[in-house]
Amino acid sequence: MRTQVGIVGSGPAGLLLSHLLAQQGIESVMVEDRSREYVEARVRAGVLEHGAVKTLTDAGLGERLHREGSRHDGIYLQFPGERHRLDFPDLCGESVWVYGQTELTRDLFVSRLAHGQQIYFEASDVHIVDADSDQPRITFIDSDGHAQVIECDYVAGCDGFHGVSRATIPESIRTVRERHYPFAWLGILAQVAPSTDELIYAWHPDGFALHSMRSDTVSRLYLQVELDDDIANWSDDRIWDNLATRFALDGWSLESGPTLEKGITPMRSYVSAPMRWGRLFLAGDASHIVPPTGAKGLNLAIADVRRLAEAMGHAVLHGSDDLLNRYSDDALQRVWQSTYFSWWMTSMLHTPAANDPDADFLRQMQITQLRYVTGSRAAMETVAENYTGKSMDGIEGLLAR
Ligand SMILES: Cc1cc2nc3c(=O)[nH]c(=O)nc-3n(C[C@H](O)[C@H](O)[C@H](O)COP(=O)(O)OP(=O)(O)OC[C@H]3O[C@@H](n4cnc5c(N)ncnc54)[C@H](O)[C@@H]3O)c2cc1C
DSSP: OEEEEEEOSSSSSHHHHHHHEEETTEEEEEEEHHHHHHHOOOOOOEEEHHHHHHHHHHOOHHHHHHHHHEEOOOOEETTTTEEEEEEHHHHHHHOOEEOOOOHHHHHHHHHHHHHHHTEOOOEEEEEEEHOSSSSSEEEEOTSHHHEEEEEEEEEEEOOOTTHHHHHHSGGGEEEEEEEEEEEEEEEESSOOSSSSSSEEEEEOOOOEEEESSSSSOOOOOOOOEETTTOOGGGOOOHHHHHHHHHHOOOOOTOOOOOOOEEEEEEEEEEEESSSTTTTTOOGGTEEEEGGHHHHHHHHHHHHHHHHHHHHHHHHHHOOOHHHHHHHHHHHHHHHHHHHHHHHHHHHHHHOOOTTTTTHHHHHHHHHHHHHHHOOEEEEHHHHHHHHHHHHHTTGGGGGGG
């Protein structure tokens, strides 16, 4: 089998890349190690930067997003006794959208499959071969047990953090920079109307809490927990009691409801560079992950793919490798900006471990920082620009050409 671009992974990065390539008349074949149902049902991100919404809208993928998603013009930052709203349009002229990754993935699958996109689901033993040659290949076993080979001009590694693409790049030319955080997030999806119109990021002596939402009837809530905690320790009652304590504010109450899903996720910042080796290009979580505090993971995947689709278009349609040669360096600028903001938000909002000898001092620093961030217009503008993705627009100037 031969195609122009072989794509490993059909998460949001891989699906959107195939869509943007197809719009330029470039053919691709995708290889995914899970079933469509599994990928579609994976509950993850939910906040889209304005630039991500524009990318999806311009690509003809915004119809349901605009109908069923909701525009959010701000967030709340809370610490005991105080809840402050940051008004994004006033502070930086932009907004964000709340639209679940599950919904976006569904839209992408529907569109890709309607356009005849070839996707091999439930593939196993996936390998990228000769990526540093002119004839890269993807080899795998298909769901019927047959060995398959895809010969391509380029390979896009969009297979997430646990995929095979990143590991295809020799360790001798890769640099990994990472930080493991000493806590985790317990997340629940609950069948209950959100108790808030916009996301609440709450600092509390017991730990951070986030009230997010997926729709008018489904809420997504998170608690900071110990890194080695076990979800079995957390009954629904215990979760809701902790959420109510951490979000407590006079005149406001948290509505609880049936829990649809719950799990614990460790937090990590991780960047592997370069994002290219020969004819293999990495995009999304395959190359970098951020703690979810800044709501950047999905947005970064979309930004990488937008850049990569344009660069591949230049190479295939105009015979110019210029943008492909710059892809890794250009993409990494945005990756580091988002990594910085995610780390900054995470450090400000998550309380230190009780056994940290500096815990008392650090908590005081966090409260002081939160007072500044919610009291100074300059500081609020910084948060607004980064949260909406506006601070990265300069970097995206590349795409306006
Ligand atoms: C539990 C969790 C919660 C998150 N919450 C948030 C959040 O609140 N906000 C936020 O912004 N981000 C969040 N993220 C991050 C966000 O979901 C990711 O950044 C986003 O999914 C990246 O998209 P991707 O396509 O690069 O990778 P993925 O979504 O991981 O997609 C990769 C695809 O490749 C497939 N694959 C893997 N290995 C192989 C292989 N060997 N061969 C073929 N296919 C393979 C996978 O099955 C998957 O379908 C969360 C992530 C996790 C794990």
